[in-house]
Amino acid sequence: MNFFKVLTAGLALLVSAMGNVAGADDDVQDRLDIVQKKGSIEYIVYRDYPPYSFERDGVFTGVDVDMGTAMAAALGLKATFRTFIPGDDLDDDLRNQLWRGTIVGGAVGDVMLHVGADPQYVARQDKVSIFGVYFREAVALSFDTKKFPSYSTISDVKGKRVGAELGSIADQFLTTTEGGALSSSVIRYPTLDACVKAYAEGKLDAVLAPRGELQGLMKTHNAGPNLAPPQAVQFQGIFRSAWEIGIAVKKDSPKLRDALAKAMATLIESGEMKAIYARHGMDYVTPGLR
Template identity: 45%
Template sequence: MKFDIPIARSMVVACLLSLSLPVVAQEPVLDQLDQAREKGSLEVAVYRDFPPYSYLDQGQYIGVDVDLAKAISQKIGLPLRLRTIIAGDDADDDLRNNIWKGHYLGGGVADLMLHVGMDPQYVKRQEKADLIGPYFHEAVSIAYRPGRYKNMATPLSLVGTKVGVELGSMADLYLSGAYGGRLRTAAERLPTAMAAVQAFANDEVDAVMAPHGELQGLLKIIGGPPIETRTTEIQGLYRTAWDVGMAIKAGNPKLKAAVLDALAKLQQSGELQAIFARYGIDYVAPEMAVAAAP
């Protein structure tokens, strides 16, 4: 094979330069727990405007997830740095922007993210985030006043009544499509779950449908009426029950171990259950087993 003289010379020069360059050892990447200790705080992401889990009250963020973030940070031995986030178009957006890559506008990533849906298939297909530590089981429920319905054996009892739901929520999708669409006309779509619960408290709708923990917490916030609740069963493609857990960036075994150890201690001591009770929520243990730390 023939080379042009200029190309041949440039190749020789490049080879000589490469031989003369010192070999620089690549420093190992610190586990995110070590990075957090260097920073002096554990940054935990929670959703903004998400009562009763994380919301602004008198200038401070409070809620189940805020208290849980504080408790985990305390168990790990680091001050909490709270990151309040706005939900993206889907959970993948939230994990990318807040856990393993960061938003294109900057701001870095958090060490830990709370209130992540733990669907088993979704957990398995994650490569850049570890979904760990399920800490609560949630299920869509119907809240209604005692005596308002003669029979609530199935959600079909809602036909012909008004049911407040958050626009675009799982409850909205459920009423729109379950039972061949027979519940579609029952849905009274409101901008937020809080607005739906407020309409129920004001007797503007006959019932309200939302995740059970959210319903209980919102009714406590607004001082709602005595209610009866019924958890709906799964129908067709609609998953109406799921575990809630946490996420960290994949490849951080020390952080994973520390978070799982902190969560186990909170569960065993009853502190986790007490956090939920503080906000009017009956604690329901997750159905998924907590994966052991490596």
């Protein structure tokens, strides 16, 4: 075979291969069809993240677990859950858990729960759809009423023992606000769970943390009546004190997205979502409400 015949044959094979790839892209199967065929839907949730997704007495439980199970039931499916340790940022988590998989060949899940839904962040996503915004989280302070004769602003915690999770937004805020005047009051713990446990045991005067987590953990650790319900703290400057939470699926699965959005709306409208949060000692705060 001469050179030109080899070249022509090679080009023909390349064009054929490109056509096959294009056809594969056009025929991507919506994950709704996949989960309906297997009869179950796999949720990706954060590991050791009470009160949202965690193990207690050998049972995997939490708000996100109850919510995912209820949505799956609405779709006529069984819910399964896979946990992961968060990466450096949400982009890493979405890539590794939802649309590409890890470099070492890890599988992707069907749905990821508890996804930050900042509108600007959502708008720039080209691989995933973030939707079904269902909860508004806000940083809040709970304080021991026996240790605080009064409380009106965050400045009142100066000189008190204020617990915060190491490296959290609450930790950063307390360390830098008012020129660092409150930094000496901060007592850091590796997890919020450990922090609230110490608080319930009387080792702290207050805790600053996301309100939902704080409420749930105060229930878990049987916080006494002298520990005030968490109240929102408005941050000044670069720190965000409140944010919305939603769910995410891969961009190429609009049918799954629409089915889950409908299931989520039903949970909220029926009051079941509020009941799920209440079971874990939390107030259900709808998006837009403060």
